[in-house]
Amino acid sequence: MKALLENPFFVLDVPWDAPRATVEREAQKLLGMLELGFAAAQTYNTPLGPQPRTNELVRAAVAALRDPNTRVQAEFWAAHAGPMQAPATSAATTAEAEPAPRRPATPMLLQQLGWAARGAK
Numbered sequence: 174m175k176a177l178l179e180n181p182f183f184v185l186d187v188p189w190d191a192p193r194a195t196v197e198r199e200a201q202k203l204l205g206m207l208e209l210g211f212a213a214a215q216t217y218n219t220p221l222g223p224q225p226r227t228n229e230l231v232r233a234a235v236a237a238l239r240d241p242n243t244r245v246q247a248e249f250w251a252a253h254a255g256p257m258q259a260p261a262t263s264a265a266t267t268a269e270a271e272p273a274p275r276r277p278a279t280p281m282l283l284q285q286l287g288w289a290a291r292g293a294k
Contacts, residue, residue: 174221181234181244182251183219184226189251193238200235204228220254 182189185199206214207228216223237243 176246176250177219177221177254178224179230179234180219180251180254181237181247183217183224183254184230184234185238186217189248196235196238200231203231207231220256 177183182191185196185203187195187199191199203214203226207226215226217226218224237247
């Protein structure tokens with residue numbers, strides 16, 4: 174559950190294949206928004222529903238994505254997670270919402286996790 178609830182890509186609201194510069198920039202932006210008390214920065218969406226975002230959670234997320242091993246694990250969970258569940262505002266809005274498209278896993282990620290096709294090195 175923690176792999177989905179506190180996934181660094183979800184916390185920072187960046188795609189699982191975001192470059193490091195984008196991750197760093199988004200973390201700084203979110204920390205500033207949280208410091209100023211912006212409502213848009215207070216929560217983030219996960220496949221299990223919205224979660225509260227804190228300064229500590231943002232700092233931990235960016236630190237996790239700096240480590241290559243932790244990043245690969247986070248990429249796997251973010252790439253294969255179900256659609257994001259936004260906060261339900263009304264029945265009409267929820268019924269009209271379409272699930273987010275899944276991004277295909279990269280061959281390099283699959284190979285690093287030991288899921289590459291036979292014969293692929």
